[in-house]
Amino acid sequence: xxxxxxxxxxxxxxxxxxxxxxxxxxxxxxxxxxxxxxxxxxxxxxxxxxxxxxxxxxxxxxxxxxxxxxxxxxxxxxxxxxxxxxxxxxx
Numbered sequence: 001x002x003x004x005x006x007x008x009x010x011x012x013x014x015x016x017x018x019x020x021x022x023x024x025x026x027x028x029x030x031x032x033x034x035x036x037x038x039x040x041x042x043x044x045x046x047x048x049x050x051x052x053x054x055x056x057x058x059x060x061x062x063x064x065x066x067x068x069x070x071x072x073x074x075x076x077x078x079x080x081x082x083x084x085x086x087x088x089x090x091x
Contacts, residue, residue, distance in 0.1 A: 012020070
């Protein structure tokens with residue numbers, strides 16, 4: 001027993017069938033191309049993917065010179081003093 005779709009398909013001539021098949025192929029090829037382009041774009045722009053070698057982060061040379069300067073060792077800039085210890089009154 002033939003279904004409704006197969007009976008309609010039988011009404012189409014050969015040229016129409018080939019155009020339909022070509023349109024289906026074109027649709028599949030375009031879908032694969034779009035998927036491939038999206039895949040490549042995703043791989044290229046993923047934020048956690050390291051695209052280059054790691055580089056060491058050094059402090060700026062001016063900052064290092066300031067820390068090594070003798071004025072810091074001479075007490076010009078010193079650590080804050082601790083607050084005095086709490087004492088109870090003498091009774």
